[in-house]
Amino acid sequence: MKKLNKRAQSEIAGFVLIVAIVLIGLMVFLVLSLKKTNEIQNVEAENMLSSILKYTTECSTQPPIMNNIEDLIIECNKNSICINTNEGSCEYLQKILNKMLPDLTRTDQMLSAYQLSISPKIGGNPNILIKSGNCTGTVYMTQKLVKAGVAEDIVLKLSFCYKTSS
Amino acid sequence: MVSNKAQFRIQQMAFMIVAVFFFFILVGVAYISYQYKTIQQSYQELQKEEAMRSLQILTNMPEIGCSQEYMCIDEDKIYALAVKKGYGNAYFWPIASIRVYKIYPAFENQNIIDCPAPNCNYYNVYDSGQKNVQEYATYVSLCKKVREGGYTFERCEIGKLSVGVKLNEKAE
Numbered sequence: 001m002k003k004l005n006k007r008a009q010s011e012i013a014g015f016v017l018i019v020a021i022v023l024i025g026l027m028v029f030l031v032l033s034l035k036k037t038n039e040i041q042n043v044e045a046e047n048m049l050s051s052i053l054k055y056t057t058e059c060s061t062q063p064p065i066m067n068n069i070e071d072l073i074i075e076c077n078k079n080s081i082c083i084n085t086n087e088g089s090c091e092y093l094q095k096i097l098n099k100m101l102p103d104l105t106r107t108d109q110m111l112s113a114y115q116l117s118i119s120p121k122i123g124g125n126p127n128i129l130i131k132s133g134n135c136t137g138t139v140y141m142t143q144k145l146v147k148a149g150v151a152e153d154i155v156l157k158l159s160f161c162y163k164t165s166s
Numbered sequence: 167m168v169s170n171k172a173q174f175r176i177q178q179m180a181f182m183i184v185a186v187f188f189f190f191i192l193v194g195v196a197y198i199s200y201q202y203k204t205i206q207q208s209y210q211e212l213q214k215e216e217a218m219r220s221l222q223i224l225t226n227m228p229e230i231g232c233s234q235e236y237m238c239i240d241e242d243k244i245y246a247l248a249v250k251k252g253y254g255n256a257y258f259w260p261i262a263s264i265r266v267y268k269i270y271p272a273f274e275n276q277n278i279i280d281c282p283a284p285n286c287n288y289y290n291v292y293d294s295g296q297k298n299v300q301e302y303a304t305y306v307s308l309c310k311k312v313r314e315g316g317y318t319f320e321r322c323e324i325g326k327l328s329v330g331v332k333l334n335e336k337a338e
Contacts, residue, residue: 018182018186022186022189025190025193026193029193029197040211043215043218043219043222043304044214044218044304044305047218047221047222047237047304047305047306048305050236050237050305050307051237051305051306051307051322051324051325052324054235054238054307054309054322055270055307055322055323055324056319056320056321056322056323063315064314064315064316064317064319065317065319066314066319066321068322100270100324103269103270103271103272104269104270104305104324106272107267107269107326
């Protein structure tokens with residue numbers, strides 16, 4: 001009787017061991033697949049951001065020179081005013097980016113979502129955040145630093161997602 | 167009796183080993199198929215990345231690019247190329263086609279108006295007429311010198327450069 005009991009115990013121990021090995025294997029597999037970073041640096045995003053920054057606006061903080069978006073970001077940081085339109089540079093920047101991004105992304109049928117954030121380098125919430133759509137898959141992104149003074153660098157981050165092909 | 171029991175136990179163990187073996191085989195197959203999918207995805211991304219790099223090289227060409235600017239096309243230069251078609255030979259352009267679309271500011275009517283024309287938004291810089299072509303496109307700055315209010319400066323808009331690459335045809 002005692003011998004039978006011992007045998008049953010070792011059976012249970014064996015079964016538990018097998019279950020433990022299987023669970024460890026599954027956990028390793030899960031950890032490896034979830035650990036993968038979901039954000040990829042992308043050349044297309046880089047090109048898009050670079051052409052956005054070079055776009056010449058109708059705002060001029062120092063007439064007759066027309067500011068491009070990059071200048072406007074710096075001017076927004078200084079709270080300057082567009083002298084020719086009598087409008088705050090930040091309001092103008094927000095307005096133009098809100099109009100520009102949907103127009104740009106409309107040309108790429110595969111884009112499902114996008115987000116552009118302009119925020120101070122050292123912490124803080126984004127000054128400007130424009131986004132549309134919901135991203136589920138891999139995020140393609142690019143980042144650029146705009147020099148707006150020694151301690152006031154601004155970080156621009158553009159990210160977008162493509163529709164997943166079924 | 168004891169022998170029968172021992173046989174049964176050996177059989178039980180053998181079944182267990184086979185089951186565990188098949189379980190690991192299944193996990194392995196799932197892992198390999200996941201890896202294969204990831205590799206295929208990376209391959210497609212790398213291919214696209216390579217095409218984008220080629221587009222960057224093209225925009226750096228003095229025939230169409232702005233001077234020392236990243237991903238910038240000189241609109242005056244492509245205007246001249248679209249009008250004259252002087253560079254329209256396959257020996258000069260190592261690709262099947264070059265097209266440039268103005269996309270921002272967007273036009274009220276979304277129609278494509280071939281340049282040169284008033285309010286045009288499309289430059290057909292080069293077209294070899296090849297049929298089996300894969301098109302790659304990317305965002306570029308489209309800049310031209312303008313004079314406004316007695317002051318000359320470079321006004322940049324946003325465009326899309328689309329380049330056609332001839333696909334290799336399968337041998338029959």
